Amino acid sequence: MTLTELRYIVAVARERHFGRAAEACFVSQPTLSVAIKKLEEELDLKLFERGASEVSVTPLGEAIVRQAQSVLEQAAAIKEIAKRGKDPLSGPLRLGIIYTIGPYLLPELVRHAIDMTPQMPLMLQENFTVKLLDMLRTGELDCAIMAEPFPDTGLATAPLYDEPFLVAAPASHPLAQQRSISSEALKQETMLLLGTGHCFRDQVLEVCPEFARFSSNAEGIRKSFEGSSLETIRYMVAAGMGITVVPQLSVRTWDRSEGPNQQVVYLPFEAPAPTRRVVLAWRRSFTRYEAIAALRNAVYACALEGVTRLS
CATH class of the missing domain: 3.40.190.290 (D-Maltodextrin-Binding Protein; domain 2)
Structure with a gap:
């Protein structure tokens, strides 16, 4: 599990679309999809339901996305603490x-x-x-x-x-x-x-x-x-x-x-x-x-x- 993968699932949850999430993360859609599939396999659960026109987050996925957002914020806080020192x-x-x-x-x-x-x-x-x-x-x-x-x-x-x-x-x-x-x-x-x-x-x-x-x-x-x-x-x-x-x-x-x-x-x-x-x-x-x-x-x-x- 990496911060990049967490960033990807937060983006998909926000955009409700793999293509738009990939654009927001400045990566190709296949790159994003493969990373999310790898994370789902590691966690042994489904984070997203893929529909014809929109992606929805599973109930358990909602909790994981919230935790991922918190982890990303805490990681960003490390850089902020360093900046504040200067x-x-x-x-x-x-x-x-x-x-x-x-x-x-x-x-x-x-x-x-x-x-x-x-x-x-x-x-x-x-x-x-x-x-x-x-x-x-x-x-x-x-x-x-x-x-x-x-x-x-x-x-x-x-x-x-x-x-x-x-x-x-x-x-x-x-x-x-x-x-x-x-x-x-x-x-x-x-x-x-x-x-x-x-x-x-x-x-x-x-x-x-x-x-x-x-x-x-x-x-x-x-x-x-x-x-x-x-x-x-x-x-x-x-x-x-x-x-x-x-x-x-x-x-x-x-x-x-x-x-x-x-x-x-x-x-x-x-x-x-x-x-x-x-x-x-x-x-x-x-x-x-x-x-x-x-x-x-x-x-x-x-x-x-x-x-x-x-x-």
């Missing part, structure tokens, strides 16, 4: 971030990270929460910036900030004249929602649960619309097609003197205003503690207007 912040940091935070935090965060720790470049991955959790678990990411709640996967977390929600309405809408708004007042409005998979969509539906029923039947098409991004939805609000709920940091990225922000009014919720908690998460086995601390410091160096910083 420079704890040397080498790239693989950072994941969800779609509804990335565009509004990353530009400033990356600038501060370059200024504060130029020897630690950030390798960025934007994705859904569920995918980032999977990538953390398999070691493809070192850490991720996400919004709570998310499934407990044994990760270590550090709170960054609490971010309030705002209602975005067309400037010509009657609600635009109010100083604040209640979730009750949104019940009769056409709500523009993010599509399924976005955790921010789920958080909005917690604030306005009556809209949950509209996203699962044909009648709802008349009452709600699902967009692929907050920016798409914001343009639709500017066009007068409905209202939406947005996170605080997304507002400051739009120049109010031009573009759709001329036609959009942002209204705070009545107290208690709904918020989301943004956290930094990483595997407990990740050994670069100084890198995590440096990333948090870079986040805190950002303006973060309108949010509550957490230490």
